[in-house]
Amino acid sequence: MSSNSYDYVDGSAAAGELSKIFAVDVTAAEGQCAHCGAIKRFADARLYTQSPGIVARCTVCEHVLLRLVNTPQRVLLDVRGMTYLSFDRA
Amino acid sequence: MGTISRGFSGRRSSADAQLPPGQYLTTDFPVLSAGPTPHVSLDRWGFTIKEGTDVLRRWDWESFRDLPTESFTADLHCVTRWSKLGTSWEGVSLDRMLAGVKTNSSYAMMHSYGDYFTNLPLVDLMNKQAWIVFRFDGKDLAPEHGGPARLLVPHLYLWKSAKWVSGMTLMHEDKPGFWEGLGYHIYGDPWREQRYSSNQ
């Protein structure tokens, strides 16, 4: 299952795009993978950005955590791959 | 529109005639992927045509490579706006692979090793419009470009040409695939610039 093509970057590379949607910084947020249950910082997710959209994958099981697409009019976000995202209260 | 950057034009070239709207010409071959490159050994590789739970056809690598092949050139158009013209491929036509299949389905969902999937009308996979290709530019198709075998459907945006293809499921109704379900057009004709679904 482990991939060694290293063609991903950090979750923090999506922080700019996600700042259009979330008022708080997502990179320090914790998320639970809906597939394997691993709880990790979003910054540690594997981000595939060379794509029609951004895909964040769990660093443990590689399942999709989150997807984001920009169209001219809208931003579309799919977070079904995470059971939750949790943030510090400011 | 953003602040214009003096002297910036990106990696486009001036010979952009004859391209679908909004595309630019590239001479390299960008690698786009929604996930890690799967590593599929040829002794485990298979391509299956299913309908519901019924397996209608199945090939392993040996029986797939026994099928007659075609060599052809194609222009590629990616929804991220790059186009690469005159690429050369060798593969098996979907007309040949679907030959003799009896079905009332009009659509197919293509599946890849990994979790990618994309939908197409069956008619777009036939009539010399689609191939399962395994050689690019005279060499075995590299894993980063979809090897050992990928779908190639040049008349649609390249996200429909599923890399690391493992099979197809015939469907009565059209259902959105990986990107079609998140804002991209259900059909994807580059000449009508069908990048996004109409309500996006």
Added chain:
Amino acid sequence: MWRVGKVVALHDETSTARTITIEIPDWPGHAAGQHVDVRLTASDGYSAVRSYSIASAPNSERRIELTVERLPKGEVSTYLTQEVAISDRLDFRGPIGGWFVWRTQQIEPIQLIAGGSGIVPLMSMIRSRASAGSTAPFRLLYSVREPGAVFYRDELRALSDKDRSLIVNYVYTRVAPIDSPRQPGRIDAALIANTTWPSNLAPTCYVCGPTPFVESVAGFLSASGNSPNKIRTERFGPTGDRK
């Protein structure tokens, strides 16, 4: 969300990398380790966005410095290292990132490990520490292919000469200087054991560079006893192959 910045200074760090100083009138300030997104727009509307780490320390001026390395076939990095001129205006979004950050309140030992241009956000941390007068123990292990690829060499020497609690070690992976005690080669477990804070000091580790470098180094740090939540990483993608 996008702010306009004006280029006010340019400085070559190496034959392929340049530091760009940008004035952004409404810049909200940043923390050491954060990055910005830079957007270039052509006159027909075509645009490209890339992320660059901020090299400068947090300060109250509305200026940031980015050090950009030119990538082969990189359309944005080529523009920023070769074309951009003083007074040019560009779009910026940020600062971005809340995890790969060092704050001056942190007093624990800090281990920084840089691969190539991964030094940039770590330099922001080193500069931040210096301007705040922090005495937090800092070690930097900086890996480059060859001596000409080092950024900020003089500044690093000046800072570490002046301050015993900042220790800098270089690793050369392809070509080493004649007086180098070690043959050219990648970071390995022995080097980690010799040049980094022992894990029983519970350092917070920041590793930045190309993805394979970061994965390899994080593996060594973990194997030498550092717990995963003490290892923060920033991966730039596969070396040279990003399109």
